[in-house]
Amino acid sequence: MIYMDNAATTAVRSEVLEAMTPYFGEKFGNPSSLYGSATENKKAINEARRVIADTIQAKEGEIFFTSGGTEADNWALRNVAENYADKGKHIITTKIEHHAVLHTCEYLSKKGFEITYVNVDEYGMIKMSELIKAIRSDTILISVMFANNEIGTIQPIGEIGRIAKKAGVLFHTDAVQAYCHVPIDVNEMNIDFLSASGHKIRGPKGVGFLYVREGIKLSPMIFGGAQERKMRAGTENVPGIIGLAKAAQLESAELLQRIAKERRARDYLIERVMCEIPFTRLNGHRVNRLPGNVNFSFQFVDGESLLVMLDMEGICASSGSACTSGQKAPSHVLKAAGLPDEIAYGTLRLTLSEDTTREEIDKTVNVVKKIVTELRNKSEKQKMLDE
Numbered sequence: 232m233i234y235m236d237n238a239a240t241t242a243v244r245s246e247v248l249e250a251m252t253p254y255f256g257e258k259f260g261n262p263s264s265l266y267g268s269a270t271e272n273k274k275a276i277n278e279a280r281r282v283i284a285d286t287i288q289a290k291e292g293e294i295f296f297t298s299g300g301t302e303a304d305n306w307a308l309r310n311v312a313e314n315y316a317d318k319g320k321h322i323i324t325t326k327i328e329h330h331a332v333l334h335t336c337e338y339l340s341k342k343g344f345e346i347t348y349v350n351v352d353e354y355g356m357i358k359m360s361e362l363i364k365a366i367r368s369d370t371i372l373i374s375v376m377f378a379n380n381e382i383g384t385i386q387p388i389g390e391i392g393r394i395a396k397k398a399g400v401l402f403h404t405d406a407v408q409a410y411c412h413v414p415i416d417v418n419e420m421n422i423d424f425l426s427a428s429g430h431k432i433r434g435p436k437g438v439g440f441l442y443v444r445e446g447i448k449l450s451p452m453i454f455g456g457a458q459e460r461k462m463r464a465g466t467e468n469v470p471g472i473i474g475l476a477k478a479a480q481l482e483s484a485e486l487l488q489r490i491a492k493e494r495r496a497r498d499y500l501i502e503r504v505m506c507e508i509p510f511t512r513l514n515g516h517r518v519n520r521l522p523g524n525v526n527f528s529f530q531f532v533d534g535e536s537l538l539v540m541l542d543m544e545g546i547c548a549s550s551g552s553a554c555t556s557g558q559k560a561p562s563h564v565l566k567a568a569g570l571p572d573e574i575a576y577g578t579l580r581l582t583l584s585e586d587t588t589r590e591e592i593d594k595t596v597n598v599v600k601k602i603v604t605e606l607r608n609k610s611e612k613q614k615m616l617d618e
């Protein structure tokens with residue numbers, strides 16, 4: 232099998248699994264219990280919090296564990312709506328956010344909030360002039376994803392943070408695809424809320440965190456016990472939290488070498504495909520893109536058929552966002568970048584990891600080339616038959 236879908240999820244690192252395992256066995260205690268073996272678990276959770284805080288230059292008390300990126304996104308947006316509505320009811324976001332943000336915005340708009348969806352250009356970069364123009368005296372939040380899950384475009388987060396700060400508006404970024412894939416400093420970038428997830432960084436699924444800048448009003452995500460300083464009740468996912476912290480520690484320590492390696496592989500893949508397969512468009516920004524992300528649209532090709540045929544050849548890939556697969560509507564991200572539906576339908580996302588080899592890339596390109604040619608020939612024949 233060739234795994235080219237690391238934006239959907241990643242394989243857990245062996246060191247992460249090793250760090251988690253005792254918490255399923257001898258270290259099974261409830262961190263809220265008062266005997267020694269259980270309080271050790273409480274300490275381990277707080278050590279994990281410290282490790283994670285260090286990876287984004289945050290303070291330990293600014294990290295709240297969640298069940299993943301979706302929950303962190305929901306919490307950030309709903310919290311600002313709840314606590315800052317007296318200042319205003321206007322939120323700014325973009326058209327290319329993950330559904331965890333978009334559907335929360337939809338919900339908030341039903342509750343009387345006004346949402347402005349800023350456009351992106353053909354490379355998926357936010358239109359900064361539109362963003363600046365959209366800010367009003369009643370704007371309470373700007374939420375812009377750090378990097379897009381489909382096309383990999385990285386937004387100018389530092390610049391957006393500066394603008395938000397100057398305007399006195401809170402700033403949330405969904406960094407699920409960016410965390411441990413690009414360097415992040417919440418202070419330098421003036422980020423007030425940041426969402427991240429374990430399973431995109433070779434950690435476990437079902438765990439993530441929300442960073443909340445100290446001093447910002449925060450309401451509980453869920454009510455119950457005193458866990459997470461009464462902000463996110465429920466017995467902690469101890470193995471998950473330990474695994475998340477281990478993955479974050481290892482992946483951030485190796486970040487720069489990994490970026491260089493993945494970029495080389497990514498650029499080689501892009502070059503081969505763009506040179507060897509005609510009528511192909513590279514989606515996303517050529518330079519400001521995630522190191523492991525490649526996204527092509529092949530004209531005259533049905534992306535779903537391409538995926539099925541790749542699967543039969545043992546290649547795991549995606550047509551866009553895993554969360555929307557199964558839906559026949561073309562991706563909202565590609566639409567926002569101005570792609571006509573018929574081209575958007577022929578989209579293939581390949582997302583690499585540092586373990587992706589040159590041989591795997593060569594095999595993938597050769598297979599994609601063969602299938603694209605086959606599908607184009609078929610559609611050409613079909614067209615003739617139809618005529």
Ligand code: PLP
Nearest residue numbers: 299300301329331380407408428
């Ligand atoms: N935000 C982005 C940009 C994502 O890519 C994803 C997952 O694909 C999520 C949020 C949701 O994260 P999780 O799967 O941890 O809930």
